[in-house]
Amino acid sequence: MSKKWYIVQTYSGQENSVKDDLERRIESMGFQDKIYQILSPDEEYEETKKDGKKVVKTRKMFPGYVFVEMEVDKEVDERAWFMVRNTPKVTGFLGSSGNGTKPNPVPQSEMNEILMRIGKLEKPVYDLAPGDRVLITSGPWRDTVASISAVNLEKKIVTVLVEMFGRLTPNELSIESVKKIEKEA
Numbered sequence: 001m002s003k004k005w006y007i008v009q010t011y012s013g014q015e016n017s018v019k020d021d022l023e024r025r026i027e028s029m030g031f032q033d034k035i036y037q038i039l040s041p042d043e044e045y046e047e048t049k050k051d052g053k054k055v056v057k058t059r060k061m062f063p064g065y066v067f068v069e070m071e072v073d074k075e076v077d078e079r080a081w082f083m084v085r086n087t088p089k090v091t092g093f094l095g096s097s098g099n100g101t102k103p104n105p106v107p108q109s110e111m112n113e114i115l116m117r118i119g120k121l122e123k124p125v126y127d128l129a130p131g132d133r134v135l136i137t138s139g140p141w142r143d144t145v146a147s148i149s150a151v152n153l154e155k156k157i158v159t160v161l162v163e164m165f166g167r168l169t170p171n172e173l174s175i176e177s178v179k180k181i182e183k184e185a
Contacts, residue, residue, distance in 0.1 A: 004105035007094035015040040134178040
């Protein structure tokens with residue numbers, strides 16, 4: 001059993017109505033142990049009026065879609081899926097071909113980006129700088145000690161120097177695949 005995020009397609013402009021309906025139905029039908037969160041994320045933007053004044057407005061980040069965090073279990077009965085699919089103004093799950101097929105969940109890395117954009121998840125802080133010694137934690141260089149030559153926080157990439165055949169060779173790695181080695185006092 002694991003919680004995964006799924007995208008529910010709605011009629012455009014009805015995202016909040018669907019979110020409210022789903023929350024009421026979850027409560028009344030007792031699905032709190034199967035469906036955990038429902039999001040219809042908004043974002044703020046600035047608009048300039050004809051008179052030159054700037055106004056802050058909000059809009060849907062994903063018009064026509066609602067995100068639902070559900071527990072997935074092969075043994076679970078289909079009632080929770082059925083309840084979501086048959087909520088008024090819902091057209092189905094994104095990635096489902098219909099006929100009762102289950103859709104693919106949103107990859108957690110993509111969902112984390114969305115959750116960070118709306119402030120539901122804190123951005124990770126990376127304390128890495130050129131010259132730091134790190135342990136590579138995944139990939140072909142796993143358990144290798146290297147030194148950082150460059151850090152790109154926007155792309156979440158570090159360039160590390162790994163000793164290979166007696167020479168330092170640069171390799172680009174995901175920032176999540178290295179762990180800083182603390183200096184001993």
